[in-house]
Amino acid sequence: MTPYSKDFPVSWHELHRDARALSWRLLEQGPWKGIIAITRGGLVPAAILCREMDIRLIDTICVVSYDSSEEGGAANVQGDLRILKGVEGDGEGYILIDDLVDTGKTAREIRKMLPKAHFATIYAKPAGKPLVDTFITEVSQDTWIRFPWDMEYTFSTPLADRQKG
Numbered sequence: 001m002t003p004y005s006k007d008f009p010v011s012w013h014e015l016h017r018d019a020r021a022l023s024w025r026l027l028e029q030g031p032w033k034g035i036i037a038i039t040r041g042g043l044v045p046a047a048i049l050c051r052e053m054d055i056r057l058i059d060t061i062c063v064v065s066y067d068s069s070e071e072g073g074a075a076n077v078q079g080d081l082r083i084l085k086g087v088e089g090d091g092e093g094y095i096l097i098d099d100l101v102d103t104g105k106t107a108r109e110i111r112k113m114l115p116k117a118h119f120a121t122i123y124a125k126p127a128g129k130p131l132v133d134t135f136i137t138e139v140s141q142d143t144w145i146r147f148p149w150d151m152e153y154t155f156s157t158p159l160a161d162r163q164k165g
């Protein structure tokens with residue numbers, strides 16, 4: 001049984017705007033040595049942050065967590081976190097970026113590896129929020145965020161027709 005009953009679709013435009021808002025917040029807290037993106041969701045926000053903040057040193061922590069093999073591609077079943085690639089050091093002076101924090105499981109594990117990094121996300125749900133140093137938008141725990149890279153344009157049935165069905 002999925003704990004998600006609401007959908008929160010995010011467009012490229014909204015994501016860009018929110019990532020730029022995060023850049024403003026982080027610029028005020030710098031200087032920064034570089035950015036560490038948590039793959040894969042942190043990669044697009046990392047690219048936007050680097051551009052806005054003139055950061056050229058970009059590293060990755062590569063992890064596998066949620067299972068996207070479910071029918072319909074709804075990637076909402078979380079398994080054990082597997083670290084495919086880490087980084088050296090304790091993260092001091094670095095921004096650690098991910099697209100969102102949900103249960104906080106990913107953040108908790110990665111914060112153990114990089115306790116001095118500044119953990120930033122664009123979106124945060126209540127359970128994961130205490131683990132984040134800076135975020136932009138909070139959504140409820142029962143909401144599944146849909147990122148633009150996971151979606152495509154398709155026909156939308158008019159509301160009146162949906163009621164008939």
Ligand SMILES: O=P(O)(O)OC[C@H]1O[C@H](OP(=O)(O)OP(=O)(O)O)[C@H](O)[C@@H]1O
Pocket residue numbers: 038039040041042063064065066075078098099100101102103104105106107128
């Ligand atoms: O707070 P948590 O409950 O741990 O969830 C947050 C993580 O889940 C998503 O990644 P996902 O595992 O879906 O993989 P992806 O980034 O490779 O798409 C998201 O990008 C975070 O990394």
Ligand SMILES: Nc1nc2[nH]cnc2c(=O)[nH]1
Pocket residue numbers: 066075100102143144145146147150
């Ligand atoms: N796309 C997406 N991935 C997630 N991983 C954990 N929570 C979420 C979510 O709300 N949306």
Ligand SMILES: [Mg+2]
Pocket residue numbers: 038039040041042098
């Ligand atoms: Mg992720």
